[in-house]
Amino acid sequence: MVPLSYYVILSAIVFFIGVIGVLIRRNIIILLLSIELMLNAANINFVAFSHYLKTITGQVFVFFVLTVAAAEVVIGLAILIALYRGKATVNVEEVNLMKW
């Protein structure tokens, strides 16, 4: 059996890849993927804890997180399309009408 700490370390690594991706990448699609990584890191945690604590709550939470993530991606894509129609770019550095 794989010890719990392995899962937690894995999820921490995935989470930080996601965080760093959001912070340094400039393509909105890549940003979407990085955010997705962060959510899934939490999912790894939920499933691992749920298995070790023998409670089902964590797995239920994962369902909701998946749904929320799908909704978020769809909204992200929609905003992206609207932005692309106006600007023909998906690079956040060119999205700079107002200063950050």
Place this chain on the structure above:
Amino acid sequence: MPGNFIPVNYLPIVIFIAIALAFGGVTLLLGTLLRPRRIYKAKLTPYESGNIPFSDARAPFPLRYYIIAMIFVIFDIETVFLYPWAVVYDKIGLYGLVEMTLFISVLLVGYIYAWKKGALEWD
């Protein structure tokens, strides 16, 4: 027996993967080593059934695809809830049925909305 689990049954698959990888790698390597190297422009262009390529293959997708993708993602997630519900359906009974009906009808609202707004039409 956690801790000393050795997946003996999977050994043939591992061997198969190793052989497959080795076969592919070795043939490619032999090819590069043995073939004569004469490079000219026509040879480097991608093969398009004899036609001369006239533009970059990496054209952006029409935005339509994204709209279809968006609708797909939403209705795809529906099944995430339907599967576990179906598995335990006999245990939760009427309560579960009512809950799922509500869930589906909320999705139906979105479906009718998308339909009426013309998001499902291709042109």
Place this chain on the structure above:
Amino acid sequence: MTFSVTDIGAVLPEILIAVYACAILLIEPFLPKDRREILAYFGLAALGLAFIATWQLLWADLTVLNGMFVLDPFGNFFKLLLYVAAIMTILLSMGYLRRERIDLGEYYAFILLAICGMMIMVSGSDLVTVFLGLELMSITFYILVGFKRFEEKSLEASAKYFILGSFSSGILLFGISLLYGLSGTTNLEAVALHLRGADPGNPAWVLAVILLVAGFGFKIAAVPFHMWAPDVYEGAPTPVTAFLSVGSKAASFAVFLRVFMEALGGIHADWRFLLILLSVITIVMGSVVALVQTNIKRMLAYSGIAHSGYALIGLLVGDRLGIFSLMLYMPIYAVMTLGAFGVVTLLRRGGVEGDAIDDFAGLAKKNRLAALAMLIFMFSLAGIPPTAGFIAKFYIFMAAVNVHLTWLAVLGVIFTAVSAYFYLKVVMVMYMKEPDEEVHLAAPPAVVMVLAVAAVAVLLLGIYPGPFLDYAQNAALKIR
């Protein structure tokens, strides 16, 4: 699975709002273009009915839906505030949307869905419901912020809010997952019970708390998680900005308070220092950066950030008086900010954007009553008696002094004085400067109503706050 009729009764306001939102989405495609105004009244009806339902349940105190949802006076207090904010937003929106040519019926469905999310948030007694409510609210706001979809600024604001907002949701969710791993439950009360028995010395608790603070900090726009606020406030349609700065902030503070007091009250000492730090830099940054703003919406954004800092004091104090002062702060902040944004919507006409502070030049001559209302809101935001803003700040600082954080109260008073400069600058521009053109600025009756109600509320709460204080006192979150 246990389920009863009381469960439905307890979530009746939420169900009402959700059903009306779905109905609006269904009716909208079938309505002719010029009849869409009807849907605004639909939205108002939903909010009115929900208000009545919540009013009936005002003092109920029960946990329903398998411990997922709690109906208590504290949640109801915030729900009433949210209804009022949403009603005012819809009233401000009707004329504004028509002028911007974005009068789509979906707008009202989104407002209802956003408030539904906020209601679930303030009533969530389990991290699952808290997270879902928060996401429902955030996702609808991503859309609402980009509602002027032919205007680049609005779309850009939407994209920024979306990226930073979902980034913060990711952080919050990771914090929740750690909390679940540490306590084995996502129920707030059960987490508290677990904390009482276990040794909270585990450093993972601190990590989870930091992640939760960062996640909620984004939603209330506390420094250093505030960078989205000015851009989003500037780019969004003005009524949406108003609703975002009021509704989203109030609901986030309510859930922040509930999670930290109810679940993490046992390790109060651990998170208190963190919040003191956050509060100090939020007050300082918000007040100082607001000084140099030339755009009224950006100025109000920084002012909102500073107000978040003051409200955080109520949270970090964490005793009865602290909770009470925070609960007092939110509605007062809500009416004065909504009023101020209401005046901003008036200035939008024809080719004039009307969101520069210079656009207020001579407003006293163009529309005397609007200028007077703005004067009241600015005085109140600056915390000058006899307005409500003074009462709000007074109780916050009193709560701080009460737990020997006198230096924090003194700092707050100093920066209140600093902030008076940029609020009074607006008043100065309105009354002292000559208008660039002699026109009378007409106000639609709906906006006049909102401004009148907000102005009267600000003055009334400032002069005779007694009954309201009593209500807040009785509704305050019980500390277990």
